[in-house]
Amino acid sequence: MADLRNNFVGIKSPNPFWLASAPPTDKAYNVERAFKAGWGGVVWKTLGEEGPPVVNVNGPRYGAIWGADRRLLGLNNIELITDRDLYTNLREMKQVKMNWPDRALIASIMVPCDENAWKAILPLVEETGADGIELNFGCPHGMSERGMGAAVGQVPEYIEMVVRWCKQYTRMPVITKLTPNITDIRKPARAAKSGGTDAVSLINTINSITSVNLDTFSPEPSIDGKGSHGGYCGPAVKPIALNMVAEIARDPETYGLPISGIGGITTWRDAAEFLVLGAGNVQVCTAAMTYGFKIVQEMITGLSSWMDAKGHRSLDDICGRAVPNVSDWQYLNLNYVAKARIDQDACIKCGRCHIACEDTSHQAITQYVDGIRHFEVMEDECVGCNLCVNVCPVQDCITMVGLEPGTLDERTGKVVDANYANWTTHPNNPMARQAAE
Amino acid sequence: MGTTETGIVSGRLSPAEYDRNFSDLHPSLDEHEALVASDRCYFCYDAPCMTACPTSIDIPLFIRQISTGNPIGSANTIFDQNILGGMCARVCPTETLCEQACVRNTAEHRPVEIGRLQRYATDIAMRDNVQFYERAEPTGKSIAVIGAGPAGLACAHRLAVKGHDVVIYDAREKAGGLNEYGIATYKTVDSFAQKEVDYVLSIGGIEIRNRQMLGRDFSLNDMLSKHDAVFLGLGLAGVNALRAEGETAAGVEDAVDFIAALRQSETKSDIPVGRRVVVLGGGMTAVDAAVQAKLLGAEEVTICYRRGKDNMNASEFEQDLAASKGVTIRHWLQPKRILTRDGKVAGIELDYTALEDGRLVTTGETGVITADHVLKAIGQTFEADDLGAIALQCGRIVVDAEGHTSLERVWAGGDCVLGGEDLTVSAVAMGRDAAESINRALAAATQPVVAVA
Numbered sequence: 001m002a003d004l005r006n007n008f009v010g011i012k013s014p015n016p017f018w019l020a021s022a023p024p025t026d027k028a029y030n031v032e033r034a035f036k037a038g039w040g041g042v043v044w045k046t047l048g049e050e051g052p053p054v055v056n057v058n059g060p061r062y063g064a065i066w067g068a069d070r071r072l073l074g075l076n077n078i079e080l081i082t083d084r085d086l087y088t089n090l091r092e093m094k095q096v097k098m099n100w101p102d103r104a105l106i107a108s109i110m111v112p113c114d115e116n117a118w119k120a121i122l123p124l125v126e127e128t129g130a131d132g133i134e135l136n137f138g139c140p141h142g143m144s145e146r147g148m149g150a151a152v153g154q155v156p157e158y159i160e161m162v163v164r165w166c167k168q169y170t171r172m173p174v175i176t177k178l179t180p181n182i183t184d185i186r187k188p189a190r191a192a193k194s195g196g197t198d199a200v201s202l203i204n205t206i207n208s209i210t211s212v213n214l215d216t217f218s219p220e221p222s223i224d225g226k227g228s229h230g231g232y233c234g235p236a237v238k239p240i241a242l243n244m245v246a247e248i249a250r251d252p253e254t255y256g257l258p259i260s261g262i263g264g265i266t267t268w269r270d271a272a273e274f275l276v277l278g279a280g281n282v283q284v285c286t287a288a289m290t291y292g293f294k295i296v297q298e299m300i301t302g303l304s305s306w307m308d309a310k311g312h313r314s315l316d317d318i319c320g321r322a323v324p325n326v327s328d329w330q331y332l333n334l335n336y337v338a339k340a341r342i343d344q345d346a347c348i349k350c351g352r353c354h355i356a357c358e359d360t361s362h363q364a365i366t367q368y369v370d371g372i373r374h375f376e377v378m379e380d381e382c383v384g385c386n387l388c389v390n391v392c393p394v395q396d397c398i399t400m401v402g403l404e405p406g407t408l409d410e411r412t413g414k415v416v417d418a419n420y421a422n423w424t425t426h427p428n429n430p431m432a433r434q435a436a437e
Numbered sequence: 438m439g440t441t442e443t444g445i446v447s448g449r450l451s452p453a454e455y456d457r458n459f460s461d462l463h464p465s466l467d468e469h470e471a472l473v474a475s476d477r478c479y480f481c482y483d484a485p486c487m488t489a490c491p492t493s494i495d496i497p498l499f500i501r502q503i504s505t506g507n508p509i510g511s512a513n514t515i516f517d518q519n520i521l522g523g524m525c526a527r528v529c530p531t532e533t534l535c536e537q538a539c540v541r542n543t544a545e546h547r548p549v550e551i552g553r554l555q556r557y558a559t560d561i562a563m564r565d566n567v568q569f570y571e572r573a574e575p576t577g578k579s580i581a582v583i584g585a586g587p588a589g590l591a592c593a594h595r596l597a598v599k600g601h602d603v604v605i606y607d608a609r610e611k612a613g614g615l616n617e618y619g620i621a622t623y624k625t626v627d628s629f630a631q632k633e634v635d636y637v638l639s640i641g642g643i644e645i646r647n648r649q650m651l652g653r654d655f656s657l658n659d660m661l662s663k664h665d666a667v668f669l670g671l672g673l674a675g676v677n678a679l680r681a682e683g684e685t686a687a688g689v690e691d692a693v694d695f696i697a698a699l700r701q702s703e704t705k706s707d708i709p710v711g712r713r714v715v716v717l718g719g720g721m722t723a724v725d726a727a728v729q730a731k732l733l734g735a736e737e738v739t740i741c742y743r744r745g746k747d748n749m750n751a752s753e754f755e756q757d758l759a760a761s762k763g764v765t766i767r768h769w770l771q772p773k774r775i776l777t778r779d780g781k782v783a784g785i786e787l788d789y790t791a792l793e794d795g796r797l798v799t800t801g802e803t804g805v806i807t808a809d810h811v812l813k814a815i816g817q818t819f820e821a822d823d824l825g826a827i828a829l830q831c832g833r834i835v836v837d838a839e840g841h842t843s844l845e846r847v848w849a850g851g852d853c854v855l856g857g858e859d860l861t862v863s864a865v866a867m868g869r870d871a872a873e874s875i876n877r878a879l880a881a882a883t884q885p886v887v888a889v890a
Contacts (some may be wrong), residue, residue, distance in 0.1 A: 348544050350482070355483075
């Protein structure tokens with residue numbers, strides 16, 4: 001059996017699956033249930049400063065988009081940080097940590113951008129026995145209007161400043177949670193690193209309007225006829241999150257900085273992808289909110305089975321394995337040639353590959369052959385774009401097959417070159433021409 | 438009463454049992470079911486289901502419209518090709534048409550429920566009486582449609598859309614043809630056939646004259662003198678004779694009459710049925726009659742068909758339905774003689790049959806099945822009297838690709854033409870296409886002469 005034990009910046013947990021700071025981690029009742037279900041750790045829902053707690057709207061907090069069969073693909077929310085009293089949360093955190101000493105318990109914190117505010121709350125949190133803190137610089141709605149959350153996360157200088165305070169006033173490991181609502185994710189990551197953060201976690205939710213009610217013309221979720229942008233999460237955001245994680249993992253300035261991966265993780269496969277792209281562990285929320293805490297069992301067994309099948313013994317064997325393969329476009333091998341191949345035994349003859357190629361791409365797939373409905377790739381037209389693979393409803397019916405060096409590419413009339421060659425040296429690249437001259 | 442009383446009697450069951458037995462076979466999908474079912478459609482390009490549909494309904498489009506919460510738009514897509522899409526959704530043998538062609542069969546052996554989705558959309562539009570068509574400017578032309586069955590109604594509707602005036606002459610009490618008289622009750626409950634006729638007629642410009650029979654009340658020449666064109670959607674008025682001893686005994690009945698009487702009965706408790714029923718034939722009519730005999734409370738119902746299972750015209754689905762209702766289907770048995778006692782049916786003697794060099798022969802062995810009620814479903818015939826010199830082949834009217842007969846200004850479609858498939862949906866297609874042809878012919882005849890400079 002693969003060893004799934006996780007050590008993330010010194011915080012130990014029996015597996016790399018943590019619940020992200022969010023509604024599922026707002027109180028002891030939920031967190032106890034999560035630990036019973038098998039979650040390795042929990043980032044407690046964000047604590048605010050002492051005093052009257054924030055208030056939430058009393059109408060709907062969530063909006064959504066769905067795929068076929070009403071599968072939830074994307075969720076957004078306009079809920080704020082915890083609306084419970086600070087001391088109630090701290091008391092419950094302490095009790096839960098005592099009950100579950102082998103699980104990770106992290107406190108998410110968001111207080112005003114003022115040194116004294118951070119100085120005040122950190123000892124209170126430390127007293128609970130929490131394993132670490134996560135700085136919520138990501139929340140894109142409500143709190144950001146009050147100068148917190150994403151309002152801090154969008155200004156690298158503020159991030160660096162707050163991280164520095166935290167490192168100064170607590171012995172606990174500091175995880176800085178980043179907002180994706182920014183042009184270049186590397187900037188806030190670098191700032192967090194400069195401030196001395198132990199790790200970053202990302203992504204927080206994305207500014208979004210999920211839908212508009214066409215009867216009332218109100219954005220959803222609608223509060224008395226009005227809507228506000230909310231934080232978008234769920235399977236739909238995974239590709240955005242993966243890219244941002246990879247950007248930080250391969251940036252020379254942040255290389256090696258521990259990352260807790262977040263964003264649409266729904267299955268073991270999603271989790272494994274984050275891990276191999278450089279995350280040291282993962283955080284999950286929407287999948288649990290959609291299906292309940294039990295899904296962690298699928299994640300644990302799935303990751304374990306895959307690791308066993310591939311001979312990976314521990315998380316260290318897989319973390320970051322895909323990072324060297326993330327490249328800038330200009331370094332991709334332009335001599336690599338692939339063609340789509342349709343498995344005629346698997347083909348159900350829906351014609352979607354044909355019409356996608358015919359209407360919107362390269363006219364490289366037949367509809368009829370000898371008068372019979374038959375879908376086949378014309379290699380002399382196929383540019384290998386992969387669209388047909390993506391629109392085909394049958395998995396593995398269409399695959400991309402790389403041409404062996406030395407074989408003829410019927411489209412270009414050229415023999416496939418075994419040598420690697422990229423855009424930087426391509427004769428059509430004006431920059432390359434200048435260099436040659 | 439009950440199921441064990443010998444003889445042909447009515448009221449074998451309690452009113453509640455009749456209600457249950459003759460309720461909707463496939464109730465309409467609700468919204469959630471329709472959304473789940475529609476999600477399974479792949480929106481195929483040049484979809485095989487569409488090719489398999491005799492009326493070429495754009496099935497991927499109408500299903501996508503359902504899945505996006507637009508059932509009214511979906512119904513419009515359906516009615517554009519098939520104004521009787523509501524009935525076809527109920528009675529089409531989808532398992533041998535669109536649903537057989539569905540690509541979902543290839544990988545999953547379970548097609549998209551096209552028929553039930555079609556019913557979902559059309560039911561909503563008809564319930565809300567949404568009208569999709571307006572008549573074009575009046576053309577001043579008048580067309581006689583003879584027969585108010587699926588072919589005639591489809592033809593009349595399309596002609597009315599084009600601005601022509603239509604008079605439908607129908608021999609029966611009610612319009613609808615086989616939709617009203619020839620389909621098992623559990624496939625079309627709640628007077629749906631009449632509701633559909635009303636929906637089709639609401640376009641305006643169509644007058645129906647009931648109890649008007651060709652040859653009895655008017656002639657084809659009368660029609661040609663009164664109208665600019667004639668469409669014959671006569672259906673099959675005759676039935677094949679058994680040509681076996683005892684055929685005239687009390688208790689031998691044509692299945693089509695049995696089915697028609699059932700459809701016209703409110704409670705079904707007034708429809709008599711035997712204790713032991715034998716149905717002769719292997720088509721849809723045989724199954725409809727046999728299943729309903731069972732549902733009326735017959736103790737034993739046996740379908741006897743003179744060839745094998747593969748030769749049966751009844752679809753696999755219909756055969757399974759019959760079996761599930763407790764009907765026994767026996768193959769390779771051919772009626773030899775009706776056995777009688779006191780002038781009433783007492784049983785039927787049958788020859789065993791076999792194929793010899795591709796020819797059906799009797800083996801010499803015989804058997805007897807006890808029966809007090811024999812229903813004949815051995816095929817219907819076209820009665821071509823009163824059609825003058827119209828060209829016939831194999832006893833049916835010959836038409837060209839557009840439905841035009843050998844006679845000037847006379848078109849035909851549905852079961853009465855050669856190549857008719859005994860399907861409601863094919864009749865609709867032929868009626869619709871004949872209307873387009875009639876419209877083109879009438880327009881060409883009145884084309885103004887344009888001076889060429």
